[in-house]
Amino acid sequence: MSESKPLALITGASSGIGAAFARALAARGYNLALVARREERLHHFADLLGRQFAIHCTALRADLTRQEDLRGVEEFLAAAGNLQLLVNNAGFGTLDPFNGGPVESHDAMHRLHVLATLRLTHAALRNFSTRNEGAIINVSSVAAFIPNPRGTSYYATKAWMNCFTEGLYLELKNAGSKVRVQALCPGFTMTEFHDVLGTGRGFISSKWWMTAEDVVGASLRGLERGKLFVVPGLRYKLLVAFARLMPRRALHFALSKGPAGLRRERTRLHKPDSV
Numbered sequence: 159m160s161e162s163k164p165l166a167l168i169t170g171a172s173s174g175i176g177a178a179f180a181r182a183l184a185a186r187g188y189n190l191a192l193v194a195r196r197e198e199r200l201h202h203f204a205d206l207l208g209r210q211f212a213i214h215c216t217a218l219r220a221d222l223t224r225q226e227d228l229r230g231v232e233e234f235l236a237a238a239g240n241l242q243l244l245v246n247n248a249g250f251g252t253l254d255p256f257n258g259g260p261v262e263s264h265d266a267m268h269r270l271h272v273l274a275t276l277r278l279t280h281a282a283l284r285n286f287s288t289r290n291e292g293a294i295i296n297v298s299s300v301a302a303f304i305p306n307p308r309g310t311s312y313y314a315t316k317a318w319m320n321c322f323t324e325g326l327y328l329e330l331k332n333a334g335s336k337v338r339v340q341a342l343c344p345g346f347t348m349t350e351f352h353d354v355l356g357t358g359r360g361f362i363s364s365k366w367w368m369t370a371e372d373v374v375g376a377s378l379r380g381l382e383r384g385k386l387f388v389v390p391g392l393r394y395k396l397l398v399a400f401a402r403l404m405p406r407r408a409l410h411f412a413l414s415k416g417p418a419g420l421r422r423e424r425t426r427l428h429k430p431d432s433v
């Protein structure tokens with residue numbers, strides 16, 4: 159096992175897209191540091207990858223919504239030898255409405271998607287600056303392009319991730335830095351995300367589901383080509399292009415009182431017992 163191999167740190171590596179990144183990078187000869195809360199699962203996965211690919215694979219248990227855990231991962235990143243890649247991937251969804259729902263899930267989502275991404279990116283950049291090389295992938299979502307009345311904080315935090323990554327891209331470019339950054343914006347992906355969310359997958363046609371391996375493949379190809387935004391899959395590229403071209407007012411109409419919403423509204427208004 160060689161310490162001179164490049165090192166990648168991946169958050170949310172105990173399942174889904176993060177685990178797919180771990181497998182893909184291990185196959186490319188990276189040493190890995192895997193971060194998540196489920197310790198036993200993470201250790202088991204790290205041991206497996208270490209043996210299978212003859213790499214050094216470290217499991218770091220951390221709840222990234224907690225300051226002290228986040229600080230531990232920051233310190234690891236800042237001091238890690240031969241760090242080449244950070245993947246800010248840990249994330250979750252919530253069905254709690256913002257208006258009238260509990261604030262805790264929204265607070266935790268902002269700490270994980272926004273603050274953890276911000277702090278870990280800063281720590282990785284300090285490490286990269288001595289060698290003027292390295293890369294950061296922020297796992298955002300197509301949700302960043304489309305406001306969602308049923309996912310206010312999810313939409314807002316993923317839109318933040320895109321803006322943050324784009325701002326950093328320009329900052330690094332203007333400074334002549336060779337460090338690359340990417341906002342990866344997947345659509346529906348078959349992982350544990352919707353099990354944790356509690357929706358299952360039946361609500362949307364199977365045509366829209368991608369595998370985590372396809373998403374990661376698109377991301378790593380995009381990184382080689384220096385792409386800032388990576389939207390895996392033709393369907394989602396078209397959806398994002400359409401959402402970007404659509405006037406905001408039309409988008410708002412479609413998302414609040416579009417044809418289905420209007421039909422529901424009409425039914426409600428014509429029901430005498432609906433009040």
Ligand SMILES: NC(=O)c1ccc[n+]([C@@H]2O[C@H](COP(=O)([O-])OP(=O)(O)OC[C@H]3O[C@@H](n4cnc5c(N)ncnc54)[C@H](OP(=O)(O)O)[C@@H]3O)[C@@H](O)[C@H]2O)c1
Binds near residue numbers: 196352
């Ligand atoms: N699946 C989709 O349809 C989809 C679409 C677009 C974007 N995404 C994004 O893709 C990313 C990965 O999600 P996924 O689809 O792979 O879902 P997943 O299978 O549920 O994986 C989420 C990962 O995040 C970790 N995590 C959650 N909360 C954490 C916390 N507080 N501290 C540390 N780690 C935490 C989980 O590990 P532990 O539970 O062990 O901590 C798990 O490893 C997320 O950012 C998500 O928003 C997913």
